[in-house]
Amino acid sequence: MRPKPRDAEFEEFVRSNRRRLLGTATVLTAGDHHLAEDLVQGTLVRMYLAWGRATKRGGAAAYARRVLVNSFIDHRRRPSVSRETATAELPDRAGAPAEEPVDAALLAALGALAPRMRAAVVLRHVLDLSVEDAAEVLGCSEGTVKSQTARGLARLREVLPELAPVPPPPLEGDLA
């Protein structure tokens, strides 16, 4: 069977980009590998259905990233999806694939962030996007990206005990 041009291009895109998309999805979902796989599969289907559009504006990889992030945020908006609740303790740590060492504590800590805040942190500091590009993906202003990212990082430092601010040494006068 001779493949259609779209099929051949799609296959090449999947072959080159799927693993990174899945990695991004895994971080976005705070280590939920099953949800990450679902999100990636849905993203790739939407890519295929809109292949002409997907490959025009800014390239297929950028389009896929945008679809993935929006799919993640939309998924978290569904009423059937349980919301995160802030706790004093780290949630259960995600199991990591055996072949890759993963910062499980950090992944779990990301789960304490609200979806859009988490997406902002992931886009800026995991995928290393500029503020402008992250704003485009999220469909918000650059100022919102900056504030969400700053608050997200601050929250992560609160949640991760090893990153908690070290209290200053007591002053001599306090020893008395």
Place this chain on the structure above:
Amino acid sequence: MTDLDDLTGRLQRLDTQPSATPDETVRRDLLRARGAARRRAARRFTAGIGVAAVTAVGVTLVVSNQGTTSDQPPTIAQPSPTPDATAQLVAYTGAQQPGFVVTKVPEGFVLEGATPFNLNIARAGDTSGLDVFQDKLVVMLESSSVTTPPEGDPVKVGGLDGWLRTSEGGTWTLTYDDGAHRVVVQAWKSLGLTAEQVVEFAEGVTVTAEAQAGVG
């Protein structure tokens, strides 16, 4: 290193570098995507038929309300058989697509391409894609989900049974047996083909081993 530097460094290390995906995973993704495209095309086609049916009912009611002095009972309005344009079938000698071999095409038309489920014949320069059947001649196997007998007027296609009907105000749908398959040919009304031309085209179609029947 400050706490913040440590945190951003750890975040950066969460990124997965691009690497190859196994062929089997790629194949499954493609099949999943094709299935979604096929379902979407079927939904659009079904929706179109629904609109045509509603329109036909409306036309019928208008005709009925106009009254008649004739003793003849009012007849059901038929979709207009008048094509948007006249067409001629010409011999096709170009490269064939997998699934279906054709010997004739409407003049000015080319093989747009094929999926395992359908062959599209479109005007040269048509880039609407294989999921779009409008303004095209499409050949496919009848869906394996169909359990009802074909609808339409009985016709003979190469001496075998066929059934021809119109929808969408003149779009032809010919369902016929070729001895081994139940084949469906759909000719959009804008092509201007007559019933005889649709049958003539179908008589030149050969289904090959690559053709697959859709589901749903």
